[in-house]
Amino acid sequence: MRLAIFASGGGSNAEALMAMAITRGTPYDVVLCITNRTDAGVIERAGRYDVPVEVLTAEQIASGPAMLDVLKRYDVEAIALAGYLKMIPVEVVQAFRHRILNIHPALLPSFGGHGMYGLNVHRAVVDSGVRWSGVTVHLVDEGYDTGPIVLQEVVPVEPDDSPEVLAARVLRTEHMIYTTAVRLLAEGRLKVDGRKVRVLERD
């Protein structure tokens, strides 16, 4: 499966996906890294894996047809959002229905939605007093963090956690769960039935 990764920031999840892609038997290749920022850390990381990078123009970020042109040029079959902070145009969501994954550093549907990204999420989790946070990988639909859930994993919140300490603990789990989810998509093992995603056994 030809995967494009979209990232706006440091790109540690992108790197976890690229590192997995070059290990033997992985059912996907990372054929493109897309970012909206010229200073994104993911650019340097992609270079280390010989993955081409496209820095999108304002038009390519906002216009579905323009973004689809970029994806077509690389024969992209699926997309993994990894800290991409822009909305995906609706035409792209429709063209790649059930083929776009996003990772969110909390247990959706809590602590998600507009403005809930980066440390904002972990600050809200710590302030709320919940004992458990976690990671959610979901399919992308037309909303913010609203698509069907593919995988979740819990991560404990310790009494004295700062948002930064919790973020680091959650990030370690993100790297594991995201590679697993992308593999499942590549193996055709995600069966979507409305809001529910069933993970099929290996044949």
Ligand code: GRF
């Ligand atoms: C991760 O916490 C991811 O869940 C969120 O943004 C962060 C990106 O981190 N959507 P990185 O750029 O992958 O290191």
